[in-house]
Structure formats: structure tokens, C-alpha cells
Amino acid sequence: APQLTGDFGILMGWVDNYRKLKVRTNADTPNDSRVAREFGAEGIGLCRTEHMFFEADRIAAVREMILSDDVEGRKRALAKILPMQKGDFLGIFREMKDLPVTIRLLDPPLHEFLPQDDKDIDALAKTMGVTAQTLKNKVDYLHEFNPMLGHRGCRLGLTFPEIYDMQVQAIMEAACELTKNEGFTIVPEIMIPLVGVVSELARLRENTVRVCEEVIAAYGVKINYLIGTMIELPRAAITADEIARQADFFSFGTNDLTQTTFGLSRDDAGKFLPFYVESGLLEEDPFVSLDQNGVGVLVKMATEKGRATRPGIKLGICGEHGGDPSSVIFCHKIGLDYVSCSPFRVPIARLAAAHAALEEAN
Numbered sequence: 166a167p168q169l170t171g172d173f174g175i176l177m178g179w180v181d182n183y184r185k186l187k188v189r190t191n192a193d194t195p196n197d198s199r200v201a202r203e204f205g206a207e208g209i210g211l212c213r214t215e216h217m218f219f220e221a222d223r224i225a226a227v228r229e230m231i232l233s234d235d236v237e238g239r240k241r242a243l244a245k246i247l248p249m250q251k252g253d254f255l256g257i258f259r260e261m262k263d264l265p266v267t268i269r270l271l272d273p274p275l276h277e278f279l280p281q282d283d284k285d286i287d288a289l290a291k292t293m294g295v296t297a298q299t300l301k302n303k304v305d306y307l308h309e310f311n312p313m314l315g316h317r318g319c320r321l322g323l324t325f326p327e328i329y330d331m332q333v334q335a336i337m338e339a340a341c342e343l344t345k346n347e348g349f350t351i352v353p354e355i356m357i358p359l360v361g362v363v364s365e366l367a368r369l370r371e372n373t374v375r376v377c378e379e380v381i382a383a384y385g386v387k388i389n390y391l392i393g394t395m396i397e398l399p400r401a402a403i404t405a406d407e408i409a410r411q412a413d414f415f416s417f418g419t420n421d422l423t424q425t426t427f428g429l430s431r432d433d434a435g436k437f438l439p440f441y442v443e444s445g446l447l448e449e450d451p452f453v454s455l456d457q458n459g460v461g462v463l464v465k466m467a468t469e470k471g472r473a474t475r476p477g478i479k480l481g482i483c484g485e486h487g488g489d490p491s492s493v494i495f496c497h498k499i500g501l502d503y504v505s506c507s508p509f510r511v512p513i514a515r516l517a518a519a520h521a522a523l524e525e526a527n
């Protein structure tokens with residue numbers, strides 16, 4: 166495993182005496198969590214849960230859940246996934262010891278979970294006891310023209326509340342079990358993605374609190390938890406003062422915030438953005454370096470509005486920009502509490518955070 170040893174290790178030790186920003190990591194496996202900790206990560210700022218649902222042992226149950234016509238069918242399918250999902254979080258919490266872990270509830274473009282071919286549809290139709298044609302019609306119905314602007318993030322959690330309930334149950338069961346049996350002190354940070362309207366967060370918060378309290382009562386342990394949201398839509402940034410009423414923390418999802426502010430698809434931008442940068446229309450690729458005149462203004466505005474409503478609100482960034490040095494310096498300047506980046510960028514982020522603090526002192 167990588168370690169920061171020798172002169173570089175010593176340098177990074179010095180660096181940490183100066184920086185004020187915390188540096189967390191984006192990780193969704195125990196292995197990534199371990200690597201990031203060895204690089205000095207002080208927690209997980211974004212644990213995405215999408216990949217977990219694609220694991221070979223559960224994708225069939227996931228499809229069954231999405232294509233079920235009723236709550237009971239969805240709950241049956243989710244019951245198969247729950248023990249595996251709980252295992253995911255046990256593994257990550259154990260690696261992170263008592264460091265903070267922010268787990269984001271499911272945020273896929275829905276179509277990625279749909280069965281891809283006739284063979285998959287036939288097999289699924291048999292398990293579900295319906296005809297292949299019925300399932301095909303359902304798959305067609307769920308098709309979207311713009312999935313990244315569609316039925317994803319919290320919208321999915323609102324239309325299929327059972328999914329988030331299952332995830333929250335898995336998170337809290339893992340945390341309670343480790344607290345009760347292995348002496349951990351875990352404060353799970355449960356994060357709701359793609360909120361644009363405070364009422365979305367209010368309803369999902371209510372559901373989340375209900376499930377958390379049920380699990381805590383069942384285990385008979387005392388543990389705390391936080392419920393927060395991603396700020397990754399311009400509307401969320403503009404109304405951050407309202408959203409903060411329902412959020413213990415904000416994490417800026419600057420990948421989606423850049424996509425939606427520029428109206429520029431993050432998946433297709435490679436086709437013409439290089440031309441923009443080469444020919445000087447843009448100074449930098451805004452998906453790499455935070456556009457401080459545009460997206461950054463929204464981030465700063467949301468920081469101020471969030472703190473105006475809730476002075477102690479915890480603020481971080483978990484888009485790719487969290488590992489880009491000039492963006493990290495910007496995050497320091499506007500007073501975020503932490504940046505979160507992929508494990509291998511943690512040392513760079515630590516350096517940039519120290520650089521920002523030293524620059525300020527001079």
C-alpha cells in the first residue's frame with residue numbers, strides 16, 4: 166500500500182501545521198478508504214453508492230426493484246439487497262475508524278440500471294412472474310431523453326422512498342453494530358443528492374429521521390447522525406438560505422453545478438471544450454478548475470446564505486475541483502471547512518490548503 170514516507174512524509178507533516186482546511190476523500194470501497202487514509206485523508210467527504218448496486222450479486226434484485234409495479238414488490242427486492250448494503254458500510258466504517266464519513270444516497274441516472282437485452286429481460290420476467298412483453302413496456306416507459314436532467318438523485322428517493330429507507334437502515338445498522346460491539350464512535354453523515362427545492366429535502370429528512378430513530382431504538386445504543394445535502398444545482402445555491410433550514414451540512418457537487426450552470430454536458434464536453442480552451446474562448450476547462458467568476462460565485466453565495474441561516478453549518482466540496490490546487494485555494498478563501506477529492510489527490514490538496522493558509526498569513 167502507498168505510504169508517505171521519507172522527506173515527502175516529513176514535508177507533509179509540516180504542511181499540516183499550517184493548513185486550516187480539512188482534506189477528506191471521495192471513496193466508496195474499503196480499499197480506496199485505506200489508501201486515502203494512508204495519504205492523510207481526514208474522513209470521507211463523498212461515498213457514492215451507485216457502484217454498489219451494480220455488483221454481480223445484486224444487480225438482478227436492483228432491476229426487480231425498479232421494475233416492480235408496487236411497493237410490496239419493491240420492498241421484497243430491497244430486502245435482498247439490505248444485508249449486502251449493510252456489509253458495504255461496515256467495511257468502510259471499519260477502515261475509517263472514527264473519522265467522519267459522508268454517505269450519499271443513491272444518485273444514478275435510472276436508465277443505467279435497466280436491463281440491457283432480451284436475455285436479461287427474459288430472466289427477470291421469470292423471477293418476477295410477469296411476461297417479457299410487460300417488462301419491455303415498462304423499460305420503454307422508463308426511458309428518458311435527458312437522463313442527467315431526469316429521474317435521478319433525490320427525485321428517485323421521493324418517487325421510490327423505499328430505496329432510501331433501505332440505505333438509511335443499512336447505514337444506521339452498520340453504525341449501531343460497530344458502536345455496540347466494537348467500541349466505535351461513528352456519526353454517520355447522510356447526504357441527499359440533487360436537491361433543488363427545500364421541500365424535497367424536508368420530506369426526505371423526515372423519512373431519514375424516522376428510519377434512523379427506528380434503528381437506534383432497535384439496537385438500544387446512543388449515536389448521533391447528521392443529515393445534509395449536496396448543492397449541485399443553481400437553484401439550490403440561490404435558495405441555500407432556505408435549504409439550510411433542513412440541512413446539517415452542505416457539500417458542493419461542482420461537477421453537476423458546473424454542468425448545470427454552463428448548460429454543458431459533463432459527459433460530452435470533451436468534444437468541443439478543448440477547442441474552447443485552445444482558442445482562448447475559455448481560460449481553463451471549468452470541469453477541472455472551478456470557474457471562479459461563474460460557478461464559484463454560486464458556491465460563495467451558497468456558503469454565505471447557508472451560514473446566515475445556520476451559523477454552524479458544515480461546508481465542504483466533493484466535486485473533482487476538491488483536488489485541483491487553485492480551486493482548493495478558492496475554497497480556503499471562502500471559508501469552507503473541508504475539501505474532498507480522490508485518494509491520490511489527497512497530498513496535493515493538503516499542500517494547496519497549506520499554501521492558501523501561508524499566503525493569507527503573509
Ligand code: PEP
Binds near residue numbers: 211485
Ligand atoms: C458532483 O456532481 O460534483 C458530484 C460530486 O457528484 P457526482 O459526480 O457523483 O454527480
Ligand code: MG
Binds near residue numbers: 397421
Ligand atoms: Mg452530482
